[in-house]
Amino acid sequence: MGGLIKSSIARKVAMALSGLFLVFFLLQHFTINFTAVFSPDIFNELSHFMGTNPLVQFALQPVLIFGVVFHFVMGFVLEIKNRNARAIKYAKYNGGANSSWMSRNMIYSGLVVLAFLGLHFYDFWVPEIVHKYIEFAPEDPTRYYTELLHKFESPVRTGLYVLSFVFLALHLWHGFASSFQSVGFNNKYSSAATKFAKVFAIGVPLGFVIVAVVLHFTH
Amino acid sequence: MNLTLKIWRQSDANSKGKLVDYNISGVEGDMSFLEMLDVLNEDLVNKGEEPVVFDHDCREGICGACSLQINGEPHGPDRLVTTCQLHMRKFNDGDTIYIEPFRAKAFPVIKDLMVDRASFDRIQQSGGYISVNTSGNTQDANAIPIRKEDADDAMDAATCIGCGACVAACKNASAMLFTSAKVSQFALLPQGQVEATERVMAMVNQMDEEGFGNCTNTGACEIECPKGISLENIARMNREYMKASMKG
Numbered sequence: 001m002g003g004l005i006k007s008s009i010a011r012k013v014a015m016a017l018s019g020l021f022l023v024f025f026l027l028q029h030f031t032i033n034f035t036a037v038f039s040p041d042i043f044n045e046l047s048h049f050m051g052t053n054p055l056v057q058f059a060l061q062p063v064l065i066f067g068v069v070f071h072f073v074m075g076f077v078l079e080i081k082n083r084n085a086r087a088i089k090y091a092k093y094n095g096g097a098n099s100s101w102m103s104r105n106m107i108y109s110g111l112v113v114l115a116f117l118g119l120h121f122y123d124f125w126v127p128e129i130v131h132k133y134i135e136f137a138p139e140d141p142t143r144y145y146t147e148l149l150h151k152f153e154s155p156v157r158t159g160l161y162v163l164s165f166v167f168l169a170l171h172l173w174h175g176f177a178s179s180f181q182s183v184g185f186n187n188k189y190s191s192a193a194t195k196f197a198k199v200f201a202i203g204v205p206l207g208f209v210i211v212a213v214v215l216h217f218t219h
Numbered sequence: 220m221n222l223t224l225k226i227w228r229q230s231d232a233n234s235k236g237k238l239v240d241y242n243i244s245g246v247e248g249d250m251s252f253l254e255m256l257d258v259l260n261e262d263l264v265n266k267g268e269e270p271v272v273f274d275h276d277c278r279e280g281i282c283g284a285c286s287l288q289i290n291g292e293p294h295g296p297d298r299l300v301t302t303c304q305l306h307m308r309k310f311n312d313g314d315t316i317y318i319e320p321f322r323a324k325a326f327p328v329i330k331d332l333m334v335d336r337a338s339f340d341r342i343q344q345s346g347g348y349i350s351v352n353t354s355g356n357t358q359d360a361n362a363i364p365i366r367k368e369d370a371d372d373a374m375d376a377a378t379c380i381g382c383g384a385c386v387a388a389c390k391n392a393s394a395m396l397f398t399s400a401k402v403s404q405f406a407l408l409p410q411g412q413v414e415a416t417e418r419v420m421a422m423v424n425q426m427d428e429e430g431f432g433n434c435t436n437t438g439a440c441e442i443e444c445p446k447g448i449s450l451e452n453i454a455r456m457n458r459e460y461m462k463a464s465m466k467g
Contacts, residue, residue, distance in 0.1 A: 007423055008395075008433045009460045078433050082391035085324050085432030091225070091238055092317035094291030095390060098442035104390050106435065178436035184461065186454030 011078060016182035018071040019175050023200070025064055030204050033211045040145040047144035051128065072114050079107045102174040109171035116164035123151060149219045158216040165205040172201035220246045220312035224259065226271055227319045229328050232335075236328065238317070248308030252295060253278060253285060255307050256318075272331040278303040280445065283380030286387070287332055288319040293384035293443050301382060301445045321387035325394070325429040338429040339381050339397060345425035346418035347401040349410050360410065369407045376403035378446045385440035385448070391432030396440040398426045399456035400448045406459050416463040423460055 032050065036043040050056050095104050102109065131137045152158050177197035180190065221244045229236025243259050250258070253275050260270035276284035285302040289295035295305045310316060320328050325338040351357060377400075385396035402419050405411025411418070434453060441450045 008427050009457055082432040085392040086322050087324050088322055090319055090322055092291040097292055098439040099437035103437040181436050181454050184454045184458035186451045
């Protein structure tokens with residue numbers, strides 16, 4: 001297994017698998033967020049479950065954090081290695097002739113998403129941890145929806161949120177479909193899988209944006 | 220047509236190179252790109268200047284010797300052709316054409332536009348073969364039944380001429396398309412099965428040691444490959460490598 005971890009293919013597969021894991025998480029996150037648009041009660045109930053269930057809190061949450069950290073650290077490692085593989089750049093490079101902007105700029109779309117994650121942690125996760133594990137505040141199962149509305153009051157914050165999800169869509173546009181190729185999935189079903197990945201790449205970030213915009217303008 | 224050429228000139232591997240401008244006139248659309256460079260070199264020699272060094276051999280698109288990054292694309296703007304098959308009719312009168320060597324740490328410049336692609340040879344030597352006892356009673360390969368689809372895919376992979384366009388096109392200077400084609404041409408055939416595990420491990424390890432970058436699936440290599448080598452080969456190599464790693 002030593003070779004599997006050190007080689008370029010191992011890094012590629014690891015990047016793909018951590019990305020696929022984050023895609024699953026994103027879908028679950030989106031499903032919960034979307035309930036806020038039509039039922040504050042369901043949103044509160046699901047958020048309360050996710051925020052208090054020990055399995056989610058102490059098993060899945062650390063795995064998620066590891067997945068996120070691994071994905072972006074590996075992304076930086078690969079970027080540095082790849083830049084070193086071509087010490088002298090081309091005077092003229094026509095990347096647009098043979099590849100998409102999204103595929104060539106994953107590091108930049110990823111950096112925007114990472115910056116957003118920093119803001120998101122500061123905004124949601126840190127207050128949540130302080131509330132539960134530092135202040136030991138009394139648990140109120142109906143607080144989540146009110147807190148969510150509060151976060152989307154500011155047009156600047158909502159705008160940043162929307163912009164971040166545009167970059168997430170760009171990142172997923174290449175990353176999700178590309179992960180199939182990385183794990184060796186390239187056959188007669190690849191075209192359908194790629195189409196699904198592209199629909200997901202647009203649909204899920206758009207869903208997050210819709211939730212933010214609807215809550216911003218209706219409250 | 221009259222053209223302005225911006226050509227990379229570098230006197231040897233250790234020198235610092237630079238782009239030098241040359242004006243060339245009387246270029247015919249029917250000339251190949253290399254013939255156009257021949258005309259330029261003739262002119263330079265007549266003027267007592269050093270001719271531009273570039274790789275070439277068969278000049279019919281099968282040897283893999285010619286290279287050149289032309290206006291930011293390996294083998295120029297045409298598809299499924301090598302530089303020697305690229306015609307000047309693809310350019311317009313008055314154009315400025317950038318001509319640079321294939322750039323990668325694993326392809327050091329020897330002189331001007333000529334690069335050392337021996338790293339590809341070392342990848343091939345590390346496992347791109349099958350061991351057959353040629354004692355005089357070797358089994359006829361045609362006597363072994365092979366699915367038509369597998370034979371076709373193996374043949375397609377084997378059409379890789381090892382020119383290095385995949386590396387030159389890739390933003391990461393990755394050699395995965397080349398290596399995967401060389402792995403695939405054997406992985407698809409029964410004769411290649413015996414050494415399959417050792418082959419993929421050795422070739423990928425050698426590829427990494429040479430300092431090529433990592434594949435990020437941009438697909439640029441497939442588009443720019445003069446032989447149309449498919450990305451399916453990279454997926455196959457990934458599978459072969461994972462399988463081999465599990466075996467230890």
